[in-house]
Amino acid sequence: MAKMSSPTETKQCIESPTAVFQKFAGKAGNNCTLSKTEFLTFMNTELAAFTKNQKDPDRMMKKLDLNTDGQLDFQEFLNLIGGMAVACHDSFTRSTHFQK
Amino acid sequence: MAKMSSPTETKQCIESPTAVFQKFAGKAGNNCTLSKTEFLTFMNTELAAFTKNQKDPDRMMKKLDLNTDGQLDFQEFLNLIGGMAVACHDSFTRSTHFQK
Numbered sequence: 001m002a003k004m005s006s007p008t009e010t011k012q013c014i015e016s017p018t019a020v021f022q023k024f025a026g027k028a029g030n031n032c033t034l035s036k037t038e039f040l041t042f043m044n045t046e047l048a049a050f051t052k053n054q055k056d057p058d059r060m061m062k063k064l065d066l067n068t069d070g071q072l073d074f075q076e077f078l079n080l081i082g083g084m085a086v087a088c089h090d091s092f093t094r095s096t097h098f099q100k
Numbered sequence: 101m102a103k104m105s106s107p108t109e110t111k112q113c114i115e116s117p118t119a120v121f122q123k124f125a126g127k128a129g130n131n132c133t134l135s136k137t138e139f140l141t142f143m144n145t146e147l148a149a150f151t152k153n154q155k156d157p158d159r160m161m162k163k164l165d166l167n168t169d170g171q172l173d174f175q176e177f178l179n180l181i182g183g184m185a186v187a188c189h190d191s192f193t194r195s196t197h198f199q200k
Contacts, residue, residue, distance in 0.1 A: 009120050010146035013181050016113045018189040032193065046110035074189045081113050082182050089118040089174045093132065 020046065021077050033071035036061055050084075120146065121177050133171035136161055150184075 007015070024042040025034050034042065039061050043051040051057060064076050107115070124142040125134050134142065139161050143151040151157060162168075164176050 008146045009116050010142075010181070013113060013116045013120065014184045014188050016109050017185045018192050020109050020113065021189070022192070042110075046108045075186065078182055078185060081110070082178055084114045085117045085178060086175065088114050089121070092118050092122070 017078055017081055018074070021074055030071065033069075033073050034077060035071055039072055117178055117181055118174070121174055130171065133169075133173050134177060135171055139172055 020042075021034070022031070024038045024045075025031055027038050027041070029035055036058070040057055043054075043057055043060070054060060060080075061072070064072055064080055066076055066079075067073075120142075121134070122131070124138045124145075125131055127138050127141070129135055136158070140157055143154075143157055143160070154160060160180075161172070164172055164180055166176055166179075167173075
């Protein structure tokens, strides 16, 4: 059998969002969406430091819930991760004073 | 000093894209964008199996280069990662026959 090389960092970037989303979406009810409770559990578990600074985590859920069905599907969840990845890159760029 | 807990999987999802992007964007020229050469090196290094199945990796670069400046900035790069993360979740959902 071909020796499986360890996954690259990029492959983890691609696969991890599914693993994290299903870990919390699968807790109760519809396994394909995050309920408000599951979303708050996710935020307090996976992004505790960030969440502590949020005055109103409920408001975050409302902003992400684009189709206003009271749940977050995977795309709506990925928008959060993507937005935070962009913010992370912006702060990296500012901190290292790259010349555009 | 407060004990730094190990980063959660979500934090890695958020920080890894910057680490991977800068690893390849920093090779030559503008450190804030991926040239075509840097993009192909990234694809052949980080996503070798996927890239082998691509008839025309150049066409991928053109599709991602939304502002047609011949380079990929971080947002354009993140669109690739995000698109592949959605495809990964879709195939996970199909393979586990979740009921919507």
